[in-house]
Amino acid sequence: AQKVTQTQTSISVVEKTTVTMDCVYETRDSSYFLFWYKQTASGEIVFLIRQDSYKKENATVGHYSLNFQKPKSSIGLIITATQIEDSAVYFCAMREVGAGNTGKLIFGLGTTLQVQP
Amino acid sequence: AQTIHQWPVAEIKAVGSPLSLGCTIKGKSSPNLYWYWQATGGTLQQLFYSITVGQVESVVQLNLSASRPKDDQFILSTEKLLLSHSGFYLCAWSHREISNERLFFGHGTKLSVL
Numbered sequence: 478a479q480k481v482t483q484t485q486t487s488i489s490v491v492e493k494t495t496v497t498m499d500c501v502y503e504t505r506d507s508s509y510f511l512f513w514y515k516q517t518a519s520g521e522i523v524f525l526i527r528q529d530s531y532k533k534e535n536a537t538v539g540h541y542s543l544n545f546q547k548p549k550s551s552i553g554l555i556i557t558a559t560q561i562e563d564s565a566v567y568f569c570a571m572r573e574v575g576a577g578n579t580g581k582l583i584f585g586l587g588t589t590l591q592v593q594p
Numbered sequence: 595a596q597t598i599h600q601w602p603v604a605e606i607k608a609v610g611s612p613l614s615l616g617c618t619i620k621g622k623s624s625p626n627l628y629w630y631w632q633a634t635g636g637t638l639q640q641l642f643y644s645i646t647v648g649q650v651e652s653v654v655q656l657n658l659s660a661s662r663p664k665d666d667q668f669i670l671s672t673e674k675l676l677l678s679h680s681g682f683y684l685c686a687w688s689h690r691e692i693s694n695e696r697l698f699f700g701h702g703t704k705l706s707v708l
Binding site: 510512514519520521522523524527529568570572578579580581582584585586587 | 626628636637638639640643645651653682684688690694696697698699701702704
């Protein structure tokens with residue numbers, strides 16, 4: 478069965494530090510895509526970064542990077558030089574290639590990040 | 595540039611009353627469209643998807659229905675609301691036939707059923 482697990486309910490960090498958020502997933506598909514989205518206080522959901530399962534290199538976009546450990550079915554999100562504006566709920570999500578046009582994303586429960594001055 | 599507009603922004607409705615939520619996508623022809631639901635403080639769950647006009651597939655049964663009357667419009671509705679329908683409803687779109695493509699979400703509709 479498909480499942481995405483985020484065990485950290487909330488994290489609090491000081492501004493300008495680095496934070497890592499954990500995510501593990503379960504899938505029977507050999508090909509899948511992993512995403513991180515963030516939900517701001519207004520409810521808006523913003524795409525951050527994606528990792529394709531067949532790629533060995535960790536994806537990096539701006540101050541977001543991923544720690545993809547395929548044997549452990551793990552896809553951690555790393556935010557460097559955190560800013561107050563990074564405070565949000567972060568969702569890990571997975572889509573199997575077999576999902577086809579359903580576009581179905583399986584989301585984790587989310588991790589609330591609070592960045593303190 | 596593509597834009598996605600959801601309406602209304604928020605609704606307060608009585609149990610048993612009807613509901614209609616909508617979204618419109620501009621600047622993108624033949625998108626895949628989706629409805630997601632989020633319980634307060636919870637995760638996101640896909641409700642429906644549509645790959646073309648007039649064709650909608652249900653993913654979970656929540657006594658809701660969806661329709662796609664136009665290429666750029668997606669409607670979520672029910673004739674009788676339940677308390678359990680409360681939550682945050684998000685419309686989203688993606689490029690067709692690109693399985694690793696991200697979803698683009700609307701700003702959502704907050705629904706309170708009393």
